[in-house]
Amino acid sequence: MNAQPPKYPLRFLRWFCREDYLDEIEGDLIELFEKQAEKSPERAKRRFVWDVVKSFRLRNIRSFKRSQNSNNYGMYKSYFRIGWRNLWRNKLYSALNICGLTFGIACFLVIGLYVFDELTFDLQHGHADRIYRVIEQKSVKGEATTIAAGSYKLAEESRSSIPEVENTTRMMRQGRANLVDPENPVPFQETVTVADEHFLEVFDFPLSAGDERTALKEPNSIIINEDLARRIFNSTDVLGRNLQFSHRSSPLKITGIFKKHPTNSSFTFNNVMSESSFYNADFFKQTMAYDWASTSFSVYALLNPDADPGSVSEKMTRLVLSNATLEEGTKLSYSLQALKDMHLYSEGIVDGARNTNVESIAQGNPLYIKIFSFAALFSLLIAGINYTNLTTARASSRTKEVGVRKTVGAMRSHLITQFLIESLLMTSISFALAILIVNLLLPSFNHFVGKQLSLGISTDYWFWLTTISLVTTIGLASGTYGALLLSHFKPVSLLRKLSLQRKGDLSLRKGLVIFQFTISIVMVIGTIVLLLQVGYLNETNLGFNKDLLVVIDVNTGQARSNFETVKNEMAKVPSVRDVSVSSRVPGEWKTFRTIKIKNQGSTDDPLVSYMIGADKDFLRTFEIELADGRNFDTPLDSSSIIVNETAAKMLNITEAYGQVVDIPEVSRDGAFGPINDENKPFSPRIIGVVKDFHFQSLHEKIQPLILAYNQNPIHNIDYYSVRIAPTDIQGTLDKLKTIMVSNAAHDPFEYHFLAEQLALFYVEDERRQALLGWVALATIFIACLGLFGLATFATQQRVKEIGVRKVLGATVLNLVSLLSREFIKLVLIANVIALPIAWWAVNTWLQEYAYHLELKWWMFGLATASTIIIAVITISQQAIRTAVTNPVKSLRTE
Missing domain, CATH: 1.20.5 (Single alpha-helices involved in coiled-coils or other helix-helix interfaces)
Known part of the structure; x- marks a missing residue:
């Protein structure tokens, strides 16, 4: 050759x-x-x-100028014109396709915005990719803790001793205190955050007034955000004015005003005081000189661009170990957590030196991010499958058009281009409608999820690029099979109207329908189980009565010292049933105090337990049941404790008869230390055992708990808990406020209903359930749109057959069964595939909860029955309409 x-x-x-x-x-x-x-x-x-x-x-080289460009322009203009005419001519199918695509894209956009917001937490800082939080791993006699905190010296010396560290900053939480405008002394109770002068060098918190280089340098200076400035001064033009801080005698000068943080920020403070304000205090001088291994600060490091975080953390560990004096049996190491990972990947890390209002931020969960990402992609994919199904089903209606075009010389590439342009036109219209719908829904959606999402020019360009790319890909992919199918056949076959339906085409459509409904059924089952789980969390018996309990914050020493007087005055209010004081309350949103405890005389290492300081009215007020022993009675019980059943089991106690235990250490700032300067343990006796009650979220298992008398050496009272009658609630609150103000004039009346606070534990669960529910409904709706379109086309193809069957005596029920049977079979197959997948998925997901409902067969049966009923209704509408048509009209149809 x-x-x-x-x-x-x-x-x-x-x-x-x-x-x-x-x-x-x-x-x-x-x-x-x-x-x-x-x-x-x-x-x-x-x-x-x-x-x-x-x-x-x-x-x-030949000319590529006008003639070819002109011809191409005219050709594409013609394709768009033909595509628009086809959309207008086939209104039903166009409406079904556009509606399905619009819903799919709208779901994708809404969930995509939510996921994108979660994934971009804390990335508003210019050096976000180089900022790391210091994490301490400590093991004392085999007991390990992981704390997001570090020491003064670690932050200070790392900056100068480790070359890869460009800068560091320290933060510490001063606690809640009154901030007052001296010229208008109305107290505002706020959590005060303290940071060093490098804080605004590491993080980007732009100041609308003040100099970022010096704002936190001078002693007794503070920066506040615009919202706090408006609340205290009714103005944001407050630079240079003074604030009185209840924990300090010297006023604080306002040296900067910063804007409110974005909602996707782990930092929610509204004020920052300069660390230098404490440099002259004796306790802080000791800290500056000797603090190598404490967990009193949140420490952040800004690394050089080419630095290795692993290597830096090893150098930090060596730096501390070479200077700190550790107790025998203590192991200590440090690691660095990227700023961008803090929101989603902090499970198991104790935020020992909290510097944010953690109760206002829900910790992110990477599992839900994956679930919602798949849900968003599947909603878009199902919409694309609909378009593919309807396009291939209707291919035979365009045979003459394609045959004529091929006969007059159209190439296959031209036909494919035309059909893809039609697909992109349909997708573009749907995309525009979806953007409109999402912008109408976003205000309500933002209120529901507690975010500030937007879809417009200000939206991150990466989100737009990703969305446009995916939507375009779906549009092209959805139209590709129909384009290849129609352009494949020879002109003679097309003009003779030979059937385009091949076995492979039918199998593909059936497979796509099954795939659609499989996804939808899994999401419906997930929604049902999540809905029931949220109900389970809200309705489970907590072991105490949460209803009509008003919890009042105690913020001043005066309100603590005369609590007996306050209690007696509150008890005289007719609508008050019971009053108690305690250091913490069940459902606490602050940090519970933890202690180490062991039986006196035991040689075993002490075990960890939570602790609440409470008075003798605590059990009655919260209606907690005593299982054994007795309650607190008199001040002589200040050396007595009551334990819950879990703690009793931990201490091998079966009944309370005055056993003495040792409490040698208490946790402060995330680390255990001696209770007193003399390093002597607190040795109370156990006088009672209460039945276990859920003092934490149902996400957590019940832990050991010690109830110490309110006059204990470990933790002062922090709350009044008042059980009130259900009548005239506002009047009761006004009377309680009067009593609190008369006994602590400078303490603002802060209260909440315990039931509402407990409900906040499960707000994110409710949000996720609602989000998943709406996406599940949308996917079912989109799938049913496609099923309706396919059923409509199938019945139109069999009009003559139906007419003949009616003439021969077939009933409407027979005909509806004939037309619906094939589609119902596909939905049943989808259920068979979906049920084991759904069981595995929801069973895995429920393990996230320490307490959860048991899966029952009816939950899956309900989802199966729902989807079958919806599918039957969808299909039967068109089948019944065709079945009741006069057979004469059917047989006359050409």
């Missing part, structure tokens, strides 16, 4: 060469190739490539 010139160089020559030169140049090159191929074919091919390259000269 004679050697042939290389194919691609020859194509390149024909593409660029002028038509009047092409025959001559191509002929000469081929003739030369054939001569050289007789000696060496391989060498001839290489020479041919080189000759083609040499022919690529300016005089040989």
